[in-house]
Amino acid sequence: MKKVLLLALSLTAAGFTAQAQTTKPAAAAAKTTGPAITFEESKYDFGSVAQGGIVDHVFKFKNTGTQPLIISNIGVSCGCTTPEYTKDPVAPGKSGTIAAHFNSAGKMGMQNKVLTIESNAAAGNTTVSLVGEVKEAGTTAAAKGADAAKKANK
Template sequence: MKLKQLGIGLAAVVFFAACNNQPKTDEASKVDPAEVVTPTENTEPLSGKGKIEFEEDAFDFGTIKEGEVVNHVFKFKNTGEEPVILSAVSASCGCTTPDYTKDPILPGKEGEIKVSFNSQGQVGTQQKIVTVSSNAMNKVTTVQIKGAVVEK
């Protein structure tokens, strides 16, 4: 019995001692503040002068049977003065999957968001919202896909 208690006590000491170990620092990896490069006028961040304008902000797929998959492409144009970068595109439901232009969209150019809706288990009236976050003036915009799903 004493041997068991001694083993548990020793394990506890080793566990707590290991928690206090600090990572070793390599002197060669330390950064000299004099070597830090600060941004210049050519590396300033974009000021949000890009603008996203969708051709349409909603798509009605009508009536489909449960289990069918609906795909739609929402096209947009950058009508602003600077490139637009989409930082996140997310759907309101796991049944809706967005895919989007990852490269910066230059002024006057177009990008797209492909939305796929899987109607399996989604019987009834549907309205799925896709939220688009970017560095544009309109930082957060939405598009939606809607319609009705009937049982098989």
């Protein structure tokens, strides 16, 4: 009797497991209804730049949804960063760009400049960011060596 009960429970558990496995891939394969924005990269590491330097980068995206994508605004975390973006609706399957310009004047140290993309995407707003370090102008090893040589010659 115990063996029959154990066998029945095992078969029931196996049935539920098999059913759960077959429904997960179907849900994952479902395409987003409405517009969807998918970036090639969401973070750009510019390394280091001398204070006062300009960093320019273009973020490329694709509308992976089923309806036209419209970017209505791009908010920035600081006035030192300015965006330029595709203003026309982006059809499903088509691509667009967001150019980010970061002016490092008056900045020092590690930076994380976030751009918030406001659009009609089904998932809502999304973000991309520029990250890197702003170093004091003229602090490269060669510049330090040249300054030391000048002081030694005086």
